[in-house]
Amino acid sequence: MKRILILDDDQRMLDALRRTLHRQTEDWAVTFMRHPEAAWEALQKTPYDAVVTDVRLPGISGLELLDRIRQNERTKDIPVVVLTGLNDRDLKAKALELGAADLLNKPVEAGQLIARLRSVLEAKTYQDDLRATNTSLTEEVRRQDADLAQSRMSIVCRLGMAAEFRDEATGNHVIRVGCYSRAIAAEMGMSRSFLEMLLLAAPLHDIGKIGIPDGVLLKPGPLSDDEWVIMKRHCEIGERILREQSKVVVPLIDWYAVESSSIKSALENRDPVLDMAATIALTHHEKWDGGGYPRGLVGEAIPFESRIVAVADVFDALTSNRPYRLARPEEEALSIMEDTMGSHLDPRVHAAFIRALPEVHAVRDRFADDAIVFPHTEGASR
Ligand SMILES: [Fe+2]
Ligand SMILES: [Fe+2]
Structure with a gap:
């Protein structure tokens, strides 16, 4: 089950997304939120697999939230899809610069959102697998080093015993x-x-x-x-x-x-x-x-x-x-x-x-x- 957090202060918009997403995706657990600070808190507690955020939000903006997510050790690998206005070029550039995984034009069309989410989730899974492989390789190398140290120790002892056994x-x-x-x-x-x-x-x-x-x-x-x-x-x-x-x-x-x-x-x-x-x-x-x-x-x-x-x-x-x-x-x-x-x-x-x-x-x-x-x-x- 993939965990997705969607953040928008427009309740009607959230309701519409909730209905469409619910029907189309059984293997996603989607949380809807309206306040960025509450979303930030939730991100600290739950390992989400993707975040979708609007830019204009009460309190901190969607871009500030994106920046926080990227800077934080716990959340830095979560892909963030940013919702922007159709002609908001500067905003789009800024969002990409801050590390947005993808951009979507508002108003959001559910089919498009699902397609984008699928692709960022796939990329995240690939990245997670890669990281897991790296970790296990590092462990393997460490284990080999320990084995090598142990076999060296054993060779040294046996060499000494070989000499003593003779006389x-x-x-x-x-x-x-x-x-x-x-x-x-x-x-x-x-x-x-x-x-x-x-x-x-x-x-x-x-x-x-x-x-x-x-x-x-x-x-x-x-x-x-x-x-x-x-x-x-x-x-x-x-x-x-x-x-x-x-x-x-x-x-x-x-x-x-x-x-x-x-x-x-x-x-x-x-x-x-x-x-x-x-x-x-x-x-x-x-x-x-x-x-x-x-x-x-x-x-x-x-x-x-x-x-x-x-x-x-x-x-x-x-x-x-x-x-x-x-x-x-x-x-x-x-x-x-x-x-x-x-x-x-x-x-x-x-x-x-x-x-x-x-x-x-x-x-x-x-x-x-x-x-x-x-x-x-x-x-x-x-
Ligand atoms: Fe001696
Ligand atoms: Fe001796």
């Missing part, structure tokens, strides 16, 4: 390191976006282990000096895997002429999560006193995010079962960490970790390793 068989380790790191950073007052990035980037700290030969990575006993040199390469390998993204992706986009703009921009742009992950992969074994590897960075020269991940990683390694030893009780783990604070770990980050312990416990419960897959053998923690 530790504890996929949950990488998730816990992400959560612990986030909890520490939150204690240190970092921004929400930093926390979100760290949560995704930290699990990739050991991705470079993919490039370490099994003979070294899976060796049950302690590593020789030469084997340690190989093992330590996982930091640089990890950084290369994560940092050189665009070199891999841009030729793919060109070769297959990828067109989806959201996928394209997601692939082309430098991904801040991968950037942070690359930094962490390279520097998570640096130590506060400069005794770490691969660069031997000292103190605050070690990237902040890596100092956080170092604390999270050490704690989780100490409190988890490993192929070469059983998990230590938390108290013992905390006291070992306390001892290495200032030599291995950044004291400020360590203090934040202690404050975050309640959340750390919640994470450990939620993402516990449900089974010990590897037998216990003696060996060094790497």
Whole structure:
């Protein structure tokens, strides 16, 4: 049912229109009004599909009403048909300029009015459909963006787990390191976006282990000096895997002429999560006193995010079962960490970790390793 508002101060005219329109149009609900202010009020309450207005009205004129309708957010899309005198050229020009959908000469002939109304209603329906399509397209794009973000998150997590599965068989380790790191950073007052990035980037700290030969990575006993040199390469390998993204992706986009703009921009742009992950992969074994590897960075020269991940990683390694030893009780783990604070770990980050312990416990419960897959053998923690 289409809602139409007809405005004219001539009661006889309205009566005549009422009779004709009633007979000819069953799918229209037509309201007749004589006062423009009352019509304006009605327009604010009811979503009309079309307005027909005379120009000369008591109070404000039909053109002023037209102007108001066009300026108002609620009513700006309602088509307005203006009734004018036969020779009123200036008025007609003004009405069109103000956005009248159509003009009709007075006296109005009912058949003509119905024909004009049909055509403006049709145009309005078309416009409404178009707008609805646009809205649903916008929603679709938003949904695709969310899907893309989710699949990126999922890929990042799985990549981290793939690396850990090779040597530790504890996929949950990488998730816990992400959560612990986030909890520490939150204690240190970092921004929400930093926390979100760290949560995704930290699990990739050991991705470079993919490039370490099994003979070294899976060796049950302690590593020789030469084997340690190989093992330590996982930091640089990890950084290369994560940092050189665009070199891999841009030729793919060109070769297959990828067109989806959201996928394209997601692939082309430098991904801040991968950037942070690359930094962490390279520097998570640096130590506060400069005794770490691969660069031997000292103190605050070690990237902040890596100092956080170092604390999270050490704690989780100490409190988890490993192929070469059983998990230590938390108290013992905390006291070992306390001892290495200032030599291995950044004291400020360590203090934040202690404050975050309640959340750390919640994470450990939620993402516990449900089974010990590897037998216990003696060996060094790497
Ligand atoms: Fe590592
Ligand atoms: Fe780790």
